[in-house]
Amino acid sequence: MVEVHVVPALTDNYIHIIHDAAHGLTIVVDPGEAAPVRAFLSERGWRLTHILATHHHGDHIGGIPDLRADSHAMLIGPRAEIDRIPEMDATHGEGDIFTLGSQTVRVFDTPGHTRGHCAFFFEEARLLFSGDTLFSLGCGRLFEGTPAQMWDSLSTLRALPGDTRVHCGHEYTASNARFARSIDPDNAALKARAEEVAALRAKGLPTVPSRLSDEIAANPFLRADDPGLAAHFGMTGAPPATVFAAIRKAKDEFRG
Numbered sequence: 001m002v003e004v005h006v007v008p009a010l011t012d013n014y015i016h017i018i019h020d021a022a023h024g025l026t027i028v029v030d031p032g033e034a035a036p037v038r039a040f041l042s043e044r045g046w047r048l049t050h051i052l053a054t055h056h057h058g059d060h061i062g063g064i065p066d067l068r069a070d071s072h073a074m075l076i077g078p079r080a081e082i083d084r085i086p087e088m089d090a091t092h093g094e095g096d097i098f099t100l101g102s103q104t105v106r107v108f109d110t111p112g113h114t115r116g117h118c119a120f121f122f123e124e125a126r127l128l129f130s131g132d133t134l135f136s137l138g139c140g141r142l143f144e145g146t147p148a149q150m151w152d153s154l155s156t157l158r159a160l161p162g163d164t165r166v167h168c169g170h171e172y173t174a175s176n177a178r179f180a181r182s183i184d185p186d187n188a189a190l191k192a193r194a195e196e197v198a199a200l201r202a203k204g205l206p207t208v209p210s211r212l213s214d215e216i217a218a219n220p221f222l223r224a225d226d227p228g229l230a231a232h233f234g235m236t237g238a239p240p241a242t243v244f245a246a247i248r249k250a251k252d253e254f255r256g
């Protein structure tokens with residue numbers, strides 16, 4: 001199978017490194033800077049073979065030119081960002097499937113944060129690389145898409161197996177937990193996750209990855225069709241995408 005590592009970068013980014021020893025593959029997802037990846041690889045004597053990019057933001061692709069200069073690793077990214085991520089060797093879109101060593105990789109278009117964002121699901125290992133679409137207890141800001149698009153994107157990811165590990169792009173979980181608790185205070189799964197997050201952060205440990213089933217129970221952005229959340233916003237009976245828009249707006253305005 002594969003091993004996966006989460007490497008902190010920049011201020012609060014995570015870079016993900018997947019190693020498939022049997023097939024001689026080392027894959028990096030969203031390298032916002034090269035230095036921490038270089039250090040991690042050289043410690044282990046691994047040579048980079050593939051780079052996956054979820055979207056074009058600099059804190060996700062900034063390290064690519066230096067890493068490719070080292071290794072000539074193959075760069076794979078979203079077809080919808082073909083004009084925004086330089087020199088991709090292969091592009092993929094919704095429903096595409098490709099193989100990387102032992103893994104079947106499924107691609108989902110997940111617009112909302114950027115119009116061309118995609119997510120990668122490593123099927124056998126149950127690993128989801130969600131970029132800035134799905135965070136632990138949160139979701140990405142809507143820079144280029146509509147709430148309805150983002151709800152659609154998150155609904156696609158929510159349908160993956162519950163034991164999927166969600167590898168997202170940022171350590172925002174503690175602040176996301178404060179907001180989530182403010183709108184969903186009686187949710188026991190959320191309370192438990194918030195306590196776990198506080199304990200991890202107090203030790204300086206990452207809260208990423210998380211289990212998808214835990215996110216489904218606790219993350220308000222995956223719960224816009226929950227009647228309790230709709231009621232909190234005085235929107236009982238409203239379409240989930242409309243409730244989702246209210247949750248996203250409340251988060252954008254949240255100070256806490």
Ligand SMILES: [Zn+2]
Pocket residue numbers: 055057060113132
């Ligand atoms: Zn981004």
